[in-house]
Amino acid sequence: MLKFDFVYLLEQIPKLVPYLDITFLVLILTLFFGTILGFILAAWKLGIRPILSKLAYAFTTAMRCTPSIVLLFLVYYGLPALASIFAFDLNDLSKLFFVVTAFSLSFGNVMSEIIRSSYLAVEKGQYEAAVSVGLTRFDAFRRIILPQAAVVALPNIINSILTLLKEGSLAYTIGLIDVMGKANLLIAMNYEAHALETLLALSFIYWSISIIIEKANELLEQRLSKGRTFVKTV
Amino acid sequence: GSDTDKTEKKANVKKVKVAYAQNSKPITYTDANGKPAGHDVEIMKLVDGLLPQYEFEFIPTTDDDLLLGVEQGKYDVGIKNTFYTEARAKKYIYPKEFLGLSSFGLVLRKDDANIKTLADFAKAGKTLAPIAANNAQYTVIEEFNQKNPDNKVKLEAGDAFTVNVIAYVSEGRSDGGAIIEGQYDQKVRSADGPYHSLDDKLVYNEVDVIKTWPLFNKKQQELADAYDGAIKQLKAEKKTNELSKQFYGRDLYEVLAKVNR
Amino acid sequence: MQTLDLHFMWEAFFIALSGAPITLLITVVALLISIPVGFFFSLIRLNGTPILDQLCRIYISFVRGTPLIIQIFLIYNVMPILLERFLRSTHSTLSVFDVNPIWYAFVVFSLYTIAILTEVFRSALKTVQKSQLEAAHSVGLSTCAAYRRIIIPQALVTALPNLCNATTNLIKNTSLCYALSLREITLRAKVAANPGYNYIEAYIDIFLVYLLICSLVEYGFKKYEKKLKAYQCLSA
């Protein structure tokens, strides 16, 4: 075993940080598309059209049961294969495209369940009161249901965002290099010698980002919880 | 003038996607500047230089993706220190000419220096550090086990990410580990290797020298043939010997006569 | 595109399936540990118990904030070495390296799932009105009984979909056990694929096995959610 080399650890950080741009790009694009997908799926599940709701549930089952790596390969290989039937060549598209597509599908699916469960957790009376004062369904959702549901949803959303943040190891399997991929490369380049230091440097970066996200979440949760009381044991 | 020349040239030149495993230094890897590097990569660059009708684009990726990608046609050719097996030959085109030679052996603690072959190793009941399942070394040992059902090496699949063979052996977590000599050289023997301090505690015992191959997509017969022509020329010019020395610290072509796979 | 080697796929399917017991064992053990502990942690967080709450937060933030594979690395590669040194210094004859790697898997996945479930439970408990607890107290139920019989059944309705997500994710994450050389589903399939490079077939098999397991799990959750929701649906 080599001596733990703290200086080495510190040296790795500036080498890793530049690759955060890919990490964030993937994160933000996925958040954007995934959330939209999540809302659509949740709306279908909660809606009255049986076909759409069956479809949405089936999608959820499929997504839940697909390991992310398989999903990524399905998108990375399957999509171009599918497109080639229609004489499109997707093989030259950026790897980013495939990664974001795959992540959005699975993130959107998780979001749809989070949205569904938190939506159902808001009493029906709140919706009724809202439409009774003339709010449209959309306004009722936006102004009354959503803020209350968000309190319930947030901890779970943060769970998934943090998971998503770290999915870099998956992107790496098809050769897209984000911080995680870069850490892998750094380790490989040093013949796995200072793996521990490099990984700790990586963890440090991830952890810092997570702490920022969690702090933001805390503030938001507090704001949304205004006027509400929750169960405690004492 | 020159502008039209370039475009004209471009039009005739076929792009070739060469996938390489980006994390097996010194065979193939991505260097600190994000550029492709390593023994196999350098050879392919030379091949590219000899083939004006092709332009190689090197794409870094992982083993899994490389194998799938070449099979599917996402990449035209892949290099990752691949050995030859029958089954693989069904999936990919192996060219006629091999790409390089690779010394494959066991890293052991000094006390076990007398273990020279896999058979010795198995007989002594030693434990082997886990090997990534898609690594060629795994196949070699598995084949050994198939041929020697009464004297099997205990083989475990693992992952390169967590299994650091040198560390495993030196710490006594396992008795031996499979390794490519080039890697052992750079890690342990070389004066600035990260494990140079272990140089007097460990030994590398060669088990075999094995030919490594590029894998071509099934549709790339033409490319494979072109490759054959080019690499023949390189071997004749002894360029390959130079690279072997440069990356593996030793001219493996000296033992070519004894290589049987 | 090449045709699939169906024969291989058929055989490898069962090879992959034979890894299911390990996957399920890890999943079950991790859940058995992390459901009660996660619940306990969520109570600490909801109550804002002074020091414990801070500790919980740091723990959760670390576990959620760093990649699972790194946690595996730390626990599998670093911890044993430290332990080994410690044991050697105490002249113990125990060998850390002889420990079956599955124990590492239990530890890693439990630690991870606890963090996830803490947040799942915390959010779910927030959906139960405080007055439900008061009503339970008023008829003489202890806090414990109130939670068991009134609060938890109501919170579970919200928790279940997320619990189901967490469980299926856990099942899929056990594929990271390849890093522990544990022969679970993914690793077995990949090893089987290795000699013939039948990676596509192997991945399809992996997909099918997970599909089988996860859809059974999901089916169970759906059934249970329906049952728990009996008191709500009727009015909706």
Add this chain to the structure above:
Amino acid sequence: MLEVREIRKAFGNQEVLSGISFSIEKGDVAVILGPSGSGKTTLLRCLEFFEQADSGEVLFDDIDVDLRNVTKEQIKAIRQKTAFVFQNYNLFNNKTALENVLEGLVIGRKIPKKEAEAIAKEALDKVGLSDKYAYYPSQLSGGQQQRVGIARAIALSPEIIFFDEPTSALDPELIGEVLATMKKIAKEGTTMLVVTHEMSFAQDVANKIIFMDGGSIVEEGTPRQIFTEPKEERTRQFLKRMLPEYTYYI
């Protein structure tokens, strides 16, 4: 302005409304009386489309709704003209008292913020809550919550307001005040359909009494008719408890 024909509603196989028909004119104050569980709340909820009736017809001004197939537009149109005071208040948990009242004005009726605020404050003042603007529902007493619910409805100045037991949580003093407010609104021409157990309101303000039992209308008429000479034995029996009081007021 509101005519209801043969509304039926069953939960499972228990029929809760078994063919309710009545009509009220503009400016009417109609009171629905009836024992607990007789379907009063369910009736109001069906009229506001919170509950889907199994069959029946509702005529609201010129909107003719077949309850078996209601369109979204019809629901929206009717809800724009009505307001609802809930038996269990249903205040917006995430909004203060003032915001609860503002919501419908600003978002629902698109009244400019400034103006809406004046209206909302006036409504809250009317029900005696001028010092509770910034309180969240969880910080209000039962009676205060109920009054916010009332303020929220009357602030909208809708054509018709459905009240579901609007004074149940109030003390006699306040009941007086709230009923006076309702009386005033009625005088201003707002139509009201009120479920209440408050006989004095029924007598003083209502011009129509509907007595329900077991999902049907047992009897309807003017307060005078119902209170002094009820035709049905069931009505008489129900009112017996209150008659002494009634006698006094007369």
Add this chain to the structure above:
Amino acid sequence: MLEVREIRKAFGNQEVLSGISFSIEKGDVAVILGPSGSGKTTLLRCLEFFEQADSGEVLFDDIDVDLRNVTKEQIKAIRQKTAFVFQNYNLFNNKTALENVLEGLVIGRKIPKKEAEAIAKEALDKVGLSDKYAYYPSQLSGGQQQRVGIARAIALSPEIIFFDEPTSALDPELIGEVLATMKKIAKEGTTMLVVTHEMSFAQDVANKIIFMDGGSIVEEGTPRQIFTEPKEERTRQFLKRMLPEYTYYI
């Protein structure tokens, strides 16, 4: 049996209870009257320890509680002897009417299931819900829910029951029945502390009236004293609304 000394409670810097003291004896039926927002609910909640009072003392039988530092054992001991009827019912959402009543008997009081079921059914029958055993709260009308809440409390046969407006959602007919039930329980010796706006109950059953306003007790005494010769102007003013009725009943 219950003595309360100088309970104080503030939310933020708004004092809601400013030093409440009174005492009731075994078998007493004490009624708390007072306008909305005067702190009645808060007082009851402090006595059941749902709200932590800022200071004060409670003597319950031989248990002497300093509200500034209450132990868990004291809370438990007192809750075992009391029951609470909530202003907004607070039924267990995930339990049927019968289960709501059973819960406290079987789990709280450890009464064998069989026996408990008989008691629970009897309690529900008393409040006229013999046909709703298997209904969930969401399937019950407001009045039905309120009655389940009452049944849940009386089934426990505690030494003292706190009622917070137990008849607000009931129609006159039922109010009569429920009050009769409460009267019967009172006769059997159960002590009661009742917040209500139902004057007839205050007159008929109570032997003590406590009139609160703005967080303090304005006046207390027997019903006769309070209703016929209130000392305080505030009391007189509050009762004015009800006096006609009262006069009648006398």
